[in-house]
Amino acid sequence: MDTMNHNQKAWDKKVENGSAYTKAASKEIIEKSMLGDLQITVTTKRLVPRNWLPASLDGLKVLCLASGGGQQGPILAAAGAEVTVYDLSRKQLEQDEMVAKRDGLKLRTIQGNMSDLHAFEDETFDLIVHPVSNVFVEDVRPVWKEAARVLKDKGVMISGFTNPLLFIFDDEEERKGNLSVTQSIPFSTLDGLSEEEIVEYITKNETIEFGHTLEDQIQGQIDAGFIIAGFYEDDFGGNRILDKYIKTFVATRAIKGKVE
Numbered sequence: 001m002d003t004m005n006h007n008q009k010a011w012d013k014k015v016e017n018g019s020a021y022t023k024a025a026s027k028e029i030i031e032k033s034m035l036g037d038l039q040i041t042v043t044t045k046r047l048v049p050r051n052w053l054p055a056s057l058d059g060l061k062v063l064c065l066a067s068g069g070g071q072q073g074p075i076l077a078a079a080g081a082e083v084t085v086y087d088l089s090r091k092q093l094e095q096d097e098m099v100a101k102r103d104g105l106k107l108r109t110i111q112g113n114m115s116d117l118h119a120f121e122d123e124t125f126d127l128i129v130h131p132v133s134n135v136f137v138e139d140v141r142p143v144w145k146e147a148a149r150v151l152k153d154k155g156v157m158i159s160g161f162t163n164p165l166l167f168i169f170d171d172e173e174e175r176k177g178n179l180s181v182t183q184s185i186p187f188s189t190l191d192g193l194s195e196e197e198i199v200e201y202i203t204k205n206e207t208i209e210f211g212h213t214l215e216d217q218i219q220g221q222i223d224a225g226f227i228i229a230g231f232y233e234d235d236f237g238g239n240r241i242l243d244k245y246i247k248t249f250v251a252t253r254a255i256k257g258k259v260e
Helices: 005-017 027-034 072-079 088-102 141-150 164-168 170-176 195-203 213-226
Strands: 061-065 084-089 107-111 124-132 153-161 226-234 249-256
Touching: 005 088, 005 170, 027 072, 027 088, 061 072, 061 141, 072 084, 072 088, 072 107, 084 088, 124 141, 141 153, 141 213, 153 164, 153 213, 213 226, 213 249
Parallel strands: 061 084, 061 124, 084 107, 124 153
Antiparallel strands: 153 249, 226 249
């Protein structure tokens, strides 16, 4: 099936339903960024360390990759960056456009698949910000390769992604407080479902998710031409039982270039 087309519609629905990842940054957060207090996330709650970003963002060419929703893009634009927000969901991009209009910001929005950045020439951007979103593509390695292609030499990519451990447990049971291992990695939401169950799931218009190996997430970046220069973890949040035992989200800071 066409996973990208399905997830596009599912994310449009999430915007309509007011999902947390579709809620735009407040005017107060934008004003803080304008005054130099720049705060963004690429995981759930933990802020990206300020020293992961340049001291000044004035004129910096930034790609917010699969990052619609009116969050990272407008905040970085408020700090002076020249921002392009690239996302599969048209309604997510409309959130960025709404904030830009509301707060007098300049940014560009383009609808597209994170695995295919043909809209951009080689070495276009100084910085890529890629919050947790590659969970929605079946193969993450093309995302890293395309990111490396459009990033300038010594450019920085800040990414958030899911620890695959999250996906080995039955989701419904975990929400009840029970840890029951039922899945293997790599993982797809549709794994193990009958044809009838897949049709039922698709009809609900829920996102199809994929659990990638840590090798594909981390070594995949290295193979694409990045040096991993920063790393931290974050909780799932929302009173999930796994937070008692392990952090299930990861952020990396990667620099395009060879080890000298």
